[in-house]
Amino acid sequence: MANPISGEKIGSEDIDPQFTERIIEAGADRIRTCIQCGTCSSVCPSGRRTAFRTRELMRKAILGLKDEVLASPDLWLCATCYTCLERCPREIKVTDAIIIMRNMAVDEGFMLPQHRKASQKLLSTGHAVPIDEYNREIRKSLGLDELPPTTHSKKKALKDVQKIMKKTGFKTLIDGQSEGGV
């Protein structure tokens, strides 16, 4: 009888052993202790309604399937609720591992266009969600200053914030790549 299970195999060329090491070095130090129990998937609010499986992501991370993980849109379905991290019987910092892998994905140019847009707003105003005309009026009607006492009303502060984002390379990261998403 033919084997009904897919014959898809992982080739050694798909495996980057350094990938797991980098995740561990960046802080998710216990990831190799994963026993694939699936607690992370079972408590995941995104996993309840999508094909996103935290357990699968952790397995792929341990196998070193770097390209597959970093290019996957699933990486961006985690709402960072930290429930998996709280419940993991191996005390793996699951959410931290996801954030670490997201950093790597962005480094390779994988970012959602909406996230890039929010980052551009941060670069230009100091706020990922800046003020709009409507809320200027609401602020006034509530007896608050039309602009909050943030980078919105302090030019020097905005300059400092922009300088920081230039120095850390955030500006290049956001500006320096062509438009387009995952």
Added chain:
Amino acid sequence: MTEAKKYSLFLGCVMPNRFPNLEKSIRVVMPMLGVELEDIEGASCCPAPGVVRSFDEPTWLALAVRNLALAEMSGNDVITGCNGCYGTFKEALSEIHDHPEKLKEVRKVFDGMDITFNAEVDAKHIIEVISNLGADRIKEMVTHPLEGIRVAVHYGCHLLKPSKNRPWKKTQNHTFLDELVEATGAESIRYKDKSLCCGAGGGVRGGNVAISVDIAKEKLDNMLAAEADCVLNVCSFCHLQYELSQPELNKEIGEEKYQIPVIYYTQLLGLALGLDPGELGLDKHVVNTQSLLNKIFG
């Protein structure tokens, strides 16, 4: 620093720029509790633990430390009314305390700017400060008990987790916010999956809005089934999620099914302290709050 009564108020983005009515309620109510608030001049985005931390951790840490430093330079601990900002500050502080080399990197980035930072500042959530006053103290202050009001409490995630780096006595099944709600005379009702995430964080609302709203829908359906008069939150991003998701869902199904007023804790407390709804910005909501106000004021 110490348990001071004066704090540097960190606003973030969503509160001052999308829901200034929440900011107003905080500015009115906190002084009534004996908590003095000082503005942080020139603060930026915390920055967002979802998008910015996911994009580039060193940038996230440097901007977070800058905001913390602004408060530290004025001699106060930070107070914030957003779970996301709170999460950013708690995690950033733990990063620099556990990894001094990261603080060194951040200091290098600050080179040439007027920013000094000694890593002595702490960050608190508004509800943490109120909770430290105690539910009994709040109860004593209440002049207009909100009897008969059924409140669906939503704690949010980053207020509580990761629990290793949070000040609460328990790691799950928290009751401190329920106690503070009941101190106003209202009832904190039981509902299914109360501790579930609102679905907004982690860049999901920004990047995958349909999935994000579907998570909120699950919570809203559970609140409707429990006959809640309002959903109560302590986070500007959870607040945005419940405010914006309801009209989005109504549009999708073609009926006005989702109309649960979304109330921030200092608004609820303000009503119990006898403040006018307008003064608490309750007339500036996306989802009309009149049904709740009618029930309170008869």
